[in-house]
Amino acid sequence: MITLTDFLIVSAALFCIGLYMIITKHNAIQILIGIELMLNAAILNMVAFGKFDRITNGGQIFALFAIVLAAATTAVALAIILNVYKKYRTIDPGKINNLKDK
Amino acid sequence: MNIGQVLFYVMAFVVLASALFVAGSKNLVRSIFMFFITLFGLAGLYVLALADFVAVTQIVIYVGGVLVLILFAFMLSGRETLNILQQQKSKFISLNKLPAILFAALFFVVMVNVLIKTGAGNLPWIKQAVATNAAIGPNDITVNNIGINLMTRYLLPFEAISILLMMALVGAAHLARKERGAV
Numbered sequence: 001m002i003t004l005t006d007f008l009i010v011s012a013a014l015f016c017i018g019l020y021m022i023i024t025k026h027n028a029i030q031i032l033i034g035i036e037l038m039l040n041a042a043i044l045n046m047v048a049f050g051k052f053d054r055i056t057n058g059g060q061i062f063a064l065f066a067i068v069l070a071a072a073t074t075a076v077a078l079a080i081i082l083n084v085y086k087k088y089r090t091i092d093p094g095k096i097n098n099l100k101d102k
Numbered sequence: 103m104n105i106g107q108v109l110f111y112v113m114a115f116v117v118l119a120s121a122l123f124v125a126g127s128k129n130l131v132r133s134i135f136m137f138f139i140t141l142f143g144l145a146g147l148y149v150l151a152l153a154d155f156v157a158v159t160q161i162v163i164y165v166g167g168v169l170v171l172i173l174f175a176f177m178l179s180g181r182e183t184l185n186i187l188q189q190q191k192s193k194f195i196s197l198n199k200l201p202a203i204l205f206a207a208l209f210f211v212v213m214v215n216v217l218i219k220t221g222a223g224n225l226p227w228i229k230q231a232v233a234t235n236a237a238i239g240p241n242d243i244t245v246n247n248i249g250i251n252l253m254t255r256y257l258l259p260f261e262a263i264s265i266l267l268m269m270a271l272v273g274a275a276h277l278a279r280k281e282r283g284a285v
Contacts, residue, residue, distance in 0.1 A: 002150060008217045029134075050153060059153075080277060091179055
């Protein structure tokens, strides 16, 4: 029998790996991947708790919503990264230090 | 130790190992493709949590959509991204990454502590769900119920998501368009 705590521990580990990536990476795409890892940890939690809700299926349905939202996030982030690259010729978030009108 | 448990540990290992590789790899392309494996492993974990519909959605949207988008972002942002990566030729555990490693590890320790102290399996509503047979069993078909719930109980969030998706689409198109007569 796989207990609920097993799922939660896997998801906590995934979340911490995402956190590490967001802190250390110097590349907007890798930071985006870190955010996706953290989102997936949250979705795993929702699915694991959704197992105990057969009638209303709250956990699974909101996991679906979170997956769709993550796709939308990635699309917008891609557009932003491409614009930033066009303007600065780099996607290191540490080197992007101007607002629109310099 | 039945086969479900063995599969769970295999999947959890695949997910965590590939996620660690993604975090540690110097090669961006390789780390993106390892991220692919992480997402597949997560779909396997969703199946083991008896959420087959979510698992299929994960494969369709994440592996089919999000990953291709990330690859696009990488390919379109050119050689500079690779140059940044090649500058940092240090080892995996270098001194300037130590605070981040410590922070993540301590956060993990705190979270595991909280999880074990809480004892998620003994929460009242979960015990009640198991007692009243409201937990999903291995032989249940959940997809019908998800469809009905999506169109009745969760109709408002569903519509809100659809509006938000449309806004994201318009916003992304606005950001990515070529400016005519730009400053």
